[in-house]
Amino acid sequence: MPWKETDDPYAIWLSEIILQQTRVAQGIKYYHKILERFPKVQDLANASEDEVLSSWKGLGYYSRARNLHTAAKTIVRDFGGVFPNTYDDILALKGVGPYTAAAISSFAFGLPYAVVDGNVYRVLSRYFGISDPIDERVGRLRLQQLAQECLVTGAPGDYNQAIMDFGAMVCTPALPQCVACPMSLHCRAYHEDRVSNLPVKAKKIAVRERHFLYFVIIRDQHILLSKRGRGDIWQGLYEPPLIEAKEQLSNIELAQKASLLLGKDISHRLLTPVERTKQKLTHQLIRATFYHFDLEVEHRDFQWFALTDLDQLAMPRIVDRHFKKMFSSGLQASLF
Numbered sequence: 001m002p003w004k005e006t007d008d009p010y011a012i013w014l015s016e017i018i019l020q021q022t023r024v025a026q027g028i029k030y031y032h033k034i035l036e037r038f039p040k041v042q043d044l045a046n047a048s049e050d051e052v053l054s055s056w057k058g059l060g061y062y063s064r065a066r067n068l069h070t071a072a073k074t075i076v077r078d079f080g081g082v083f084p085n086t087y088d089d090i091l092a093l094k095g096v097g098p099y100t101a102a103a104i105s106s107f108a109f110g111l112p113y114a115v116v117d118g119n120v121y122r123v124l125s126r127y128f129g130i131s132d133p134i135d136e137r138v139g140r141l142r143l144q145q146l147a148q149e150c151l152v153t154g155a156p157g158d159y160n161q162a163i164m165d166f167g168a169m170v171c172t173p174a175l176p177q178c179v180a181c182p183m184s185l186h187c188r189a190y191h192e193d194r195v196s197n198l199p200v201k202a203k204k205i206a207v208r209e210r211h212f213l214y215f216v217i218i219r220d221q222h223i224l225l226s227k228r229g230r231g232d233i234w235q236g237l238y239e240p241p242l243i244e245a246k247e248q249l250s251n252i253e254l255a256q257k258a259s260l261l262l263g264k265d266i267s268h269r270l271l272t273p274v275e276r277t278k279q280k281l282t283h284q285l286i287r288a289t290f291y292h293f294d295l296e297v298e299h300r301d302f303q304w305f306a307l308t309d310l311d312q313l314a315m316p317r318i319v320d321r322h323f324k325k326m327f328s329s330g331l332q333a334s335l336f
């Protein structure tokens with residue numbers, strides 16, 4: 001992994017933010033692409049939000065990109081463009097939590113801070129036979145303390161990398177390699193036959209279901225889009241005009257709501273769904289339905305974009321995928 005061969009805190013920070021919610025294989029491509037586009041923290045700070053989001057296109061969880069952008073501006077404004085070199089200053093950057101701060105501090109600056117991620121929780125709770133739930137405060141605190149006590153302070157970066165790799169490759173969630181494991185001699189879970197019961201989680205994550213009804217309106221090789229605002233998922237990303245509903249709507253209800261949204265009476269139209277699809281986020285399940293039609297609309301909430309510029313715009317993955325399908329299947333040509 002390229003970020004293991006550098007001690008540049010900017011590059012390490014970028015890799016850690018990418019890896020928060022992206023697999024390594026996919027992350028490497030973006031790591032190179034974003035470093036090429038913004039080689040220094042100043043380049044990132046001086047970019048526009050649209051440029052930053054567009055470089056993130058395809059990675060999902062765009063709040064990471066917005067936080068990177070904000071933190072880069074902080075580094076330029078408050079630290080003269082030099083990456084901060086204390087744990088507390090790193091932790092204070094937007095989008096950086098205790099795990100990421102410990103990773104950057106130890107990998108880039110050799111500071112003695114133990115990382116605690118899902119791998120570390122799993123390894124420590126099994127090795128020490130701890131059954132306190134890892135999604136409750138008491139359990140987390142106990143394991144965080146233990147992680148700090150186990151840290152090899154002379155080589156914190158190597159230790160942190162090793163325990164995470166060990167969790168990812170040997171002490172894995174489903175099929176840990178206990179028989180071949182070099183730690184099995186002293187592993188409590190292994191000797192007490194509790195490996196499959198650890199770590200313990202107390203609660204299930206509640207998932208909220210939402211219905212997004214999108215109106216894809218294309219006219220003269222232009223498409224109508226709006227930019228999502230603050231206070232909800234996908235802030236700053238572009239999408240077609242949208243109605244959110246608690247459930248699927250009848251055609252009459254849908255046409256009435258669409259008329260209000262677009263400021264045009266389309267209540268006489270039969271709106272046929274072109275695609276129904278879904279996207280699962282950590283706490284939400286988005287069910288999206290796409291409707292296509294041709295309409296002349298001028299509305300201050302929406303903007304027309306040339307179809308040839310779509311590639312430059314950051315969009316929610318569910319919308320991006322729909323557009324790709326639409327163009328590759330010739331659907332667009334047949335409908336408009």
Ligand code: SF4
Nearest residue numbers: 171176178181184187
């Ligand atoms: S013996 Fe099994 S459970 Fe214990 S540390 Fe090794 S892989 Fe993990």
